[in-house]
Amino acid sequence: MALDNRCLNRVTTGAALGAAVGGAVGACYGTYEAFAYKVPGMLKVRHIGRATVGSSALFGLFLSAGSLLQCGRR
Structure with missing residues (x-):
């Protein structure tokens, strides 16, 4: 089954919407976790960034996969 332009869009x-939502959630959760576990100094920035990127990638992957499944249902 070939993907048409509308399905690819x-x-x-x-994926973009999932990455944006995942990034926002990951930043909030990463900030909370960094302060709750008392991560020292500038390691907080690394911890928050890791949580943000990981959550963003995961949400983007799942939302794009869901969109792909819905696209093939026609």
Whole structure:
């Protein structure tokens, strides 16, 4: 089954939206976790960044996969 342009746009939009939502959630959770576990000094920035990127990638992957599955349902 070939992907048409509309389906590809839907998948990329899903990935971008998932990455944005995941980044926001990851930044909030990473900040909370860094202060709750008393991460020292500038390691907080690394901890928050790691949580943000990881959450962003995971949410983007799942939302793009869901968009791809919905696209093939026609």
